[in-house]
Amino acid sequence: xxxxxxxxxxxxxxxxxxxxxxxxxxxxxxxxxxxxxxxxxxxxxxxxxxxxxxxxxxxxxxxxxxxxxxxxxxxxxxxxxxxxxxxxxxxxxxxxxxxxxxxxxxxxxxxxxxxxxxxxxxxxxxxxxxxxxxxxxxxxxxxxxxxxxxxxxxxxxxxxxxxxxxxxxxxxxxxxxxxxxxxxxxxxxxxxxxxxxxxxxxxxxxxxxxxxxxxxxxxxxxxxxxxxxxxxxxxxxxxxxxxxxxxxxxxxxxxxxxxxxxxxxxxxxxxxxxxxxxxxxxxxxxxxxxxxxxxxxxxxxxxxxxxxxxxxxxxxxxxxxxxxxxxxxxxxxxxxxxxxxxxxxxxxxxxxxxxxxxxxxxxxxxxxxxxxxxxxxxxxxxxxxxxxxxxxxxxxxxxxxxxxxxxxxxxxxxxxxxxxxxxxxxxxxxxxxxxxxxxxxxxxxxxxxxxxxxxxxxxxxxx
Amino acid sequence: xxxxxxxxxxxxxxxxxxxxxxxxxxxxxxxxxxxxxxxxxxxxxxxxxxxxxxxxxxxxxxxxxxxxxxxxxxxxxxxxxxxxxxxxxxxxxxxxxxxxxxxxxxxxxxxxxxxxxxxxxxxxxxxxxxxxxxxxxxxxxxxxxxxxxxxxxxxxxxxxxxxxxxxxxxxxxxxxxxxxxxxxxxxxxxxxxxxxxxxxxxxxxxxxxxxxxxxxxxxxxxxxxxxxxxxxxxxxxxxxxxxxxxxxxxxxxxxxxxxxxxxxxxxxxxxxxxxxxxxxxxxxxxxxxxxxxxxxxxxxxxxxxxxxxxxxxxxxxxxxxxxxxxxxxxxxxxxxxxxxxxxxxxxxxxxxxxxxxxxxxxxxxxxxxxxxxxxxxxxxxxxxxxxxxxxxxxxxxxxxxxxxxxxxxxxxxxxxxxxxxxxxxxxxxxxxxxx
Numbered sequence: 001x002x003x004x005x006x007x008x009x010x011x012x013x014x015x016x017x018x019x020x021x022x023x024x025x026x027x028x029x030x031x032x033x034x035x036x037x038x039x040x041x042x043x044x045x046x047x048x049x050x051x052x053x054x055x056x057x058x059x060x061x062x063x064x065x066x067x068x069x070x071x072x073x074x075x076x077x078x079x080x081x082x083x084x085x086x087x088x089x090x091x092x093x094x095x096x097x098x099x100x101x102x103x104x105x106x107x108x109x110x111x112x113x114x115x116x117x118x119x120x121x122x123x124x125x126x127x128x129x130x131x132x133x134x135x136x137x138x139x140x141x142x143x144x145x146x147x148x149x150x151x152x153x154x155x156x157x158x159x160x161x162x163x164x165x166x167x168x169x170x171x172x173x174x175x176x177x178x179x180x181x182x183x184x185x186x187x188x189x190x191x192x193x194x195x196x197x198x199x200x201x202x203x204x205x206x207x208x209x210x211x212x213x214x215x216x217x218x219x220x221x222x223x224x225x226x227x228x229x230x231x232x233x234x235x236x237x238x239x240x241x242x243x244x245x246x247x248x249x250x251x252x253x254x255x256x257x258x259x260x261x262x263x264x265x266x267x268x269x270x271x272x273x274x275x276x277x278x279x280x281x282x283x284x285x286x287x288x289x290x291x292x293x294x295x296x297x298x299x300x301x302x303x304x305x306x307x308x309x310x311x312x313x314x315x316x317x318x319x320x321x322x323x324x325x326x327x328x329x330x331x332x333x334x335x336x337x338x339x340x341x342x343x344x345x346x347x348x349x350x351x352x353x354x355x356x357x358x359x360x361x362x363x364x365x366x367x368x369x370x371x372x373x374x375x376x377x378x379x380x381x382x383x384x385x386x387x388x389x390x391x392x393x394x395x396x397x398x399x400x401x402x403x404x405x406x407x408x409x410x411x412x413x414x415x416x417x418x419x420x421x422x423x424x425x426x427x428x429x430x431x432x433x434x435x436x437x438x439x440x441x442x443x444x445x446x447x448x449x450x451x452x453x454x455x456x457x458x459x460x461x462x463x
Numbered sequence: 464x465x466x467x468x469x470x471x472x473x474x475x476x477x478x479x480x481x482x483x484x485x486x487x488x489x490x491x492x493x494x495x496x497x498x499x500x501x502x503x504x505x506x507x508x509x510x511x512x513x514x515x516x517x518x519x520x521x522x523x524x525x526x527x528x529x530x531x532x533x534x535x536x537x538x539x540x541x542x543x544x545x546x547x548x549x550x551x552x553x554x555x556x557x558x559x560x561x562x563x564x565x566x567x568x569x570x571x572x573x574x575x576x577x578x579x580x581x582x583x584x585x586x587x588x589x590x591x592x593x594x595x596x597x598x599x600x601x602x603x604x605x606x607x608x609x610x611x612x613x614x615x616x617x618x619x620x621x622x623x624x625x626x627x628x629x630x631x632x633x634x635x636x637x638x639x640x641x642x643x644x645x646x647x648x649x650x651x652x653x654x655x656x657x658x659x660x661x662x663x664x665x666x667x668x669x670x671x672x673x674x675x676x677x678x679x680x681x682x683x684x685x686x687x688x689x690x691x692x693x694x695x696x697x698x699x700x701x702x703x704x705x706x707x708x709x710x711x712x713x714x715x716x717x718x719x720x721x722x723x724x725x726x727x728x729x730x731x732x733x734x735x736x737x738x739x740x741x742x743x744x745x746x747x748x749x750x751x752x753x754x755x756x757x758x759x760x761x762x763x764x765x766x767x768x769x770x771x772x773x774x775x776x777x778x779x780x781x782x783x784x785x786x787x788x789x790x791x792x793x794x795x796x797x798x799x800x801x802x803x804x805x806x807x808x809x810x811x812x813x814x815x816x817x818x819x820x821x822x823x824x825x826x827x828x829x830x831x832x833x834x835x836x837x838x839x840x841x842x843x844x845x846x847x848x849x850x851x852x853x854x855x856x857x858x859x860x861x862x863x864x865x866x867x868x869x870x871x872x873x874x875x876x877x878x879x880x881x882x883x884x885x886x887x888x889x890x891x892x893x894x895x896x897x898x
Contacts, residue, residue: 061861162576217823248676255690276692276695317821
């Protein structure tokens with residue numbers, strides 16, 4: 001059953017991102033001048049991603065906000081560009097709120113979520129942004145402040161078939177809704193966010209929110225919106241067959257039926273117990289044909305477990321606006337990370353980048369990097385080692401496949417890394433430098449660049 | 464036949480020859496082991512009884528709940544047996560994809576727990592799957608559960624080693640078949656039968672059938688999933704072949720339409736996989752051979768599975784009055800009025816939204832007929848007189864326009880749609896009431 005062809009995982013690259021990768025000379029100049037690693041963002045990709053979500057809204061005749069979950073990337077260029085679209089922004093810290101206000105978002109387009117200290121709450125109340133309240137305690141802090149609040153709920157229950165969800169650290173328990181409503185004079189909406197890719201759990205939660213709105217209306221509190229959070233996902237790979245073959249072979253490797261494919265035989269959560277495969281594959285489903293706007297469309301078409309009508313129609317029937325908080329899905333194809341090859345010896349390739357600079361391993365996303373310069377010889381399987389003096393600093397524990405043997409000085413590009421991967425976990429450990437970020441834009445048929453914080457979108461006028 | 468209870472009717476199923484005109488094999492006699500004739504409907508009745516029997520006394524004393532990770536036939540059989548002994552049954556699953564099976568289990572009084580999906584933001588330190596965690600909870604002493612553990616329980620294999628396998632040999636006049644073809648689910652039946660047959664004749668060829676990785680055939684594991692099954696041992700099978708859901712449905716249709724056998728997809732897959740494998744050998748044979756496959760369960764539980772994959776099988780004639788038959792032009796020119804005019808509407812107002820939303824807030828004086836129900840009513844003709852003016856209301860005026868167009872086509876002269884729907888009404892400050 002062993003299969004010795006190289007196990008490629010070709011990333012999905014749309015034409016715009018591909019045309020950046022084709023600029024071999026520009027990419028080398030940037031890495032020479034600004035160092036490795038280097039983050040590149042494509043603000044121009046955002047408008048189409050927002051529009052793709054909006055198209056789903058139109059199909060279901062729904063209205064509501066598309067809030068970008070800022071935590072997915074800290075780039076100013078991306079945020080300033082988003083401010084020129086119709087999207088709003090979801091901020092989860094004082095710094096993010098300041099950043100959003102500074103990028104041009106007016107308070108009516110901002111929602112504050114997540115854990116909040118008094119400073120964050122203070123600025124949120126002062127500027128009048130919407131506050132997604134996470135706990136009864138937080139609600140108490142905001143009483144009589146005049147804040148516009150969303151109640152974030154959790155712990156929804158289902159009848160008939162019990163749909164189990166992992167316990168969440170966020171949200172007011174559904175069975176304490178009455179207590180929460182007793183503390184509110186006015187609420188702007190109901191919210192939930194579940195960290196799962198499973199639509200049945202989200203269907204239970206959304207129907208729970210509808211019940212909560214009904215309760216609000218019964219009490220004479222007019223509520224017109226539900227915020228369903230994010231988690232729409234991205235499809236990272238071009239070819240589903242490659243992903244299927246890779247995951248099958250990984251199981252075979254763990255069972256000892258083929259040569260190891262990972263550093264120290266790492267099983268990504270799978271283990272061999274007496275010849276039976278146990279554990280769970282701890283990887284993001286990198287090939288996800290239904291993701292982003294498609295996932296939202298599917299969720300809205302899912303029948304509610306109790307009322308049996310599609311969720312989208314239930315929202316519409318009750319005149320409820322739908323708010324969403326996509327993070328990585330809005331950043332699809334909007335960025336890449338460059339790393340320089342320091343040395344290449346056999347199956348070991350050393351890079352001037354560390355695992356925190358492109359946290360693929362931390363997020364469990366497997367895909368091959370692109371060798372800048374489109375050199376094609378024999379496909380080569382190599383391990384990518386990082387620049388920290390640490391045993392564990394591997395860019396990925398998977399052996400990646402490159403189209404040619406890398407040489408010192410070559411650049412590798414990790415594509416589609418704007419969502420969570422490029423700066424979420426970057427550190428200055430060992431005095432290694434943190435990647436600079438540049439924004440590239442298409443002007444007069446060529447790519448121009450500037451440092452991230454120098455980027456200001458100018459549409460329809462001279463720049 | 465007089466029995467004390469239904470479990471005594473488990474087993475001793477017939478071995479039925481498949482007509483050569485149907486399978487087209489010249490040198491091979493093909494037999495089906497009709498496990499669908501077990502009292503609770505499937506092959507799993509045998510394993511369920513075998514696994515639960517030694518646990519019953521203790522479970523009854525302690526008042527334990529019987530629990531199994533099953534999304535289908537094992538759950539069905541266990542629920543019925545547990546019920547006979549007054550014990551509750553719970554099915555834990557992340558694979559219950561067939562709605563009829565779900566409903567049937569609820570009808571039998573089973574509790575169903577669905578496991579959570581994978582996290583969108585991955586926590587790589589959490590390498591334990593929900594199944595393993597569940598497994599540990601269930602196995603803990605004093606948990607209140609007895610776990611039959613079908614994927615690892617050797618008694619699952621024994622049910623077939625001592626039952627299904629020897630029955631086949633007996634019905635073939637004491638000889639083992641030359642070929643045995645089985646779909647692999649828990650691997651219990653294929654392993655047990657193969658072991659029994661080989662005790663008679665070490666040369667029996669055993670062909671295991673699994674589903675392709677991205678495919679879904681209820682009751683059959685995929686090529687990857689079989690490795691998660693404790694009872695699965697690749698050495699049991701001379702070859703392992705893949706079948707698709709299309710193959711399984713083709714086989715099911717042959718069995719249902721030509722063989723008087725109301726088989727489910729697993730039986731269909733086994734038949735199709737058997738014929739495909741044997742056809743290649745048939746031409747090379749010089750002596751007569753015998754082959755046996757298993758028809759695991761019945762077709763009735765899989766109607767929605769079949770409808771989803773082969774809608775053409777359920778083709779019905781088009782309805783007389785149907786919104787789907789409207790042209791874009793008819794919908795565009797449907798009679799509509801704006802909010803201002805609607806506020807002075809003298810006639811009947813029909814709100815097409817769901818009852819829940821209607822009860823929460825609606826236009827004063829309107830009545831609620833949810834659109835699905837309204838569609839059903841219109842198939843039969845006009846549900847109100849032609850002199851009765853009717854205003855249709857939906858969320859944004861899109862559905863109401865379609866029904867107004869349909870009613871117009873049906874000859875109603877005074878039907879209107881509320882342009883922009885109840886949302887436009889609300890936005891214009893129109894009054895909404897709740898009773």
